Amino acid sequence: MQSPSTPSSTPRPEQADASTWKSDLVSGFLVFLIALPLCLGIAMASGFPPVSGILTAVVGGVLASWLGSARLTIKGPAAGLIVIALGAVQELGQGDNALGYRRALATLAVAAAVQIVFALLRAGTLGDFFPSSVVHGMLAAIGVIICSKQIHTLLGVAPKAKEPLALLGEIPQSVGRMNPEIALIGVISLVLLFGHMALSKKVALLKRVPAPLLVLVVAVPLGLYFDLDHEHTFTFSDHLYSVGPNFLVNLPGNLLSAVTFPDFSAVASGASIKYIVMFSLVGSIESLLSAKAVDMLDPQKRRSDLDKDLLATGVGNLVAGLIGGLPMISEIVRSSANIGYGAKSRLSNFFHGLFLLLFVTFAPMLIHRIPLAALAAMLIFTGVRLASPSEFVKTFRIGLEQLTIFSFTLVVTLATDLLVGVAAGIVLKLVVHVLNGAPIGGLFRPVIEEHQNGDSVVLRVRHAAVFSNYLKLKKQISKHAQAKHVELDLEHARLVDHTVMERLHELEDEFSRSGRHLRIRGLDQHRGLSPHPLAARKKLSNGTPVGA
Template identity: 80%
Template sequence: MGSNLTQLPPAPASLSESGAASWKSDIVSGFLVFLIAMPLCLGIAMASGFPPVAGILTAVVGGVLTTWMGSARLTIKGPAAGLIAIAIGAVQELGGGDMRLGYRRALATIAIAAVVQILFAVLRSGKLGDFFPSSVVHGMLAAIGVIIFSKQAHTLLGVTPQAKAPFALLAEIPQSLSRMNPEIALIGLVSLVLIFGHLFLSKRVAVLKRVPAPLLVLMAAVPMGLFFDLDHEHTFTWSQHVYTVGPSFLVNLPGNLLSAITFPDFSDVLSGVSLKYVAMFALVGSIESLLSAKAVDMLDPQKRRSDLDKDLLATGVGNLICGLLGGLPMISEIVRSSANITYGAKSRLSNFFHGLFLLLFVAFAPMLIHRIPLAALAAMLIFTGVRLASPSEFVKTFRIGAEQLVIFTFTLVVTLATDLLVGVAAGIALKTVVHLFNGAPMGSLFRPEIETHHGEGRVVLRVRHAAVFTNYLTIKKHLLQQSGATHVELDLSHARLVDHTTMERLHELEHEFAQQGRHFRILGLEQHRSLSEHPLAARKKPAGANLGLTS
């Protein structure tokens, strides 16, 4: 997307939309999102190998500071579960066993990655959100979900696992079940039942949709922690086994936010390992943030469109501040953003208020946060992980096409076996091979052959050979250049292959044209065979069909 779309008004004018008619709604939505964000920020930070307060710091920066820079009006910026795997990997690899050193060196990679994100924004790379294939992105997110589940299942049971890698952590779950700490596991299981029960019941009881599920979990878990006296280390006997509980099973916060500020260690920032994590933070963080901002735009009741380059700039600046002060990397986070819209947010002030409430709570009530059991945070993260890697994601992907499921699964498995960067690269490589197998000429993969035919108030663009994810950005550029035409048509009758990513992006573009009072239409798919019954499935022209390449 990016700046090729209709330009948004400058910040001072856009803030006028949040006057007396909307600021009250933004305070309410900001407060409700704060209730969701606080435990998630703590949990994400701890799962990432960072101090718990680092997650709060990131959300405060994302809300109080970057609100005034980004154009994505209804997004909530803060730490994301999708970056946990990268963050914990950076801490462990860069620290070489010293978690404190790894944390400070990880901060350095976050700061450098933030500079790269700022450079992306300056170079108007917001359009990169349209490049990555949907099946690869969803496979990556599913892998992140599995990684989160594999780590947090042990925390929920009150057990420290021996394994580090995702597959080994999954294999160790039965052993952790046999060694679980009964009191901690009870808190975790009750939290898990509450959060999944809320999901189930809120579909049937409308009023529950207004009650944040994390709030219900805290209302149960905190009293249970007090009942089990987790504030003081002690032992208890259960079924002839002696177990230890104490403050180590609770969130640990510093006395104040200023004392939590930690400066990065740049001593190892030019090493190969550091540069790998710089690339992963910059690329994966940018992709996730751009995709989330696009998804939130689709949910916006007013259907406003964001300048993704401007939003990426705000994210980069926010990440630079977080990296220099001890915070996690931030993105435009989809779960909190969708909740923000559900709770009635009208403008970007809701993001500001969510950050302000977090700042005030940490400043004036840190002891309340200290009462939160880690098992309750683990339950919330497991919920997030299960949603990312839900069996329904496999079913939805298969319905789009069997080849999409192969790419999705391949990306997931390679990511779990290696890391996110290798997994995404492997998924893209496999999708490219699938396109070649389905008849896309090698020469057209990156340079589509496009003819433009002008008429009175009407433009027809004809794409030859292939319209696939690798050349979609060029196709979109040609389409957006026709800003003076009321009617724009894309003729795909001469394309051997039109992939799912292109079909999905063209569908989004159709909505964007409609919001501008213009018409966009796709032509020439009558002779193509759909690879599934899904309306956005890939289309392939049979080998003997007329491509009309001489017309």
């Protein structure tokens, strides 16, 4: 069987790269235009110097692209790790952000070593373990946290609160105290981003124009018009406001002076270990899920070796952590754009990193002209997409229990932190499974009966097929890589959860692409917990369908 971790039979990477470099050059340049402002904004929102985001993207493109990274993914800093990075800077620095930044780099370097170990242990399947509702709940919480912080920056106001819920509560005060010139830049940027998203669905030409580029084309001239380069005051509606360079991106004179080395003095502390775990786990999961999603978008339907991709991410993070960069992942938004712009191979990732390196080396003053409010608008746009109301609707359609787990993970994450939120979501998911009839003993170890006849295999699953035992089920299927026909009998499974339904659907597609056949049977006596085709399926112990 060809698993998500097994590359399909395609031309050798160097052959494909050599024949498609022109397409990759164009795509890399267009992605560079998207990545430049996002890297700056993510870095500043993370409590890191703005240039650290550029450093990470350069390492991710120029280095990681040659280490076996997934073909069409773009490596770089991601909004999904802002919360962890900022928490590390604030907690490890204890009021000294410069010290917190260097100590956060140390946790990133150690977490990168953990990711490398994950890759060597072939933990590329890690992304298959975590239930979809928990992962999406975590991402929605990250989106809310990003918006809660960046709305104040967009309005040109420094909030007093620090925690997400308190920051959300302070938004009305910030609206009342907003700086008109800064807020105008921010609001126009936000309108451009959402307007581009809506109109590009109707106007095909707009899809070729990166939305962040439109924002910069408008925001930079506005910053020049308002003379943000120089400290001064102005009066609006009988109120005095001040503006100046503090509302613009601040970059060092040259790239070498931006290199910062980590401080390992507190790396063994409890707080550091917490962030090492979060960087390594959350970063790995996000990166693996993104790489799998990008593979699904690949027009050639190629499959990446996720273990190699995780290795490339780990090595890239190690280098980034040692020179002052942010954590990197295979980033889904830039990767999707990369495919849309016609990328053919991993060369596009390399070119995107190379263009960033050249730009920040030879044109740093142009970056300095970018208003922070414009970057805040881009991050808010990203945050809204992560926590979009449509995500709640999609989850509800899959099942009420999925919405409950999704919402619970979101709320606990907002009230505590990512690790606690994800752990709480997983525990609730297990409790829901037990309430729906899954035996406790079968939650982590599936009972599988195997029958083989020539090139056909029948695997009969008893008790439960749920997210927590899916990896063992998948491993059992993988043992029969040479079988042309694999039949998975779920008739005797009391519960088949949404995560397993989703993963099996992906496996069916993979089997089909490799000329094999995976048949799933035995669900006719199960009733879905919602009408959604991938909803969880439950069966009463006496065989009577639920609701019958």
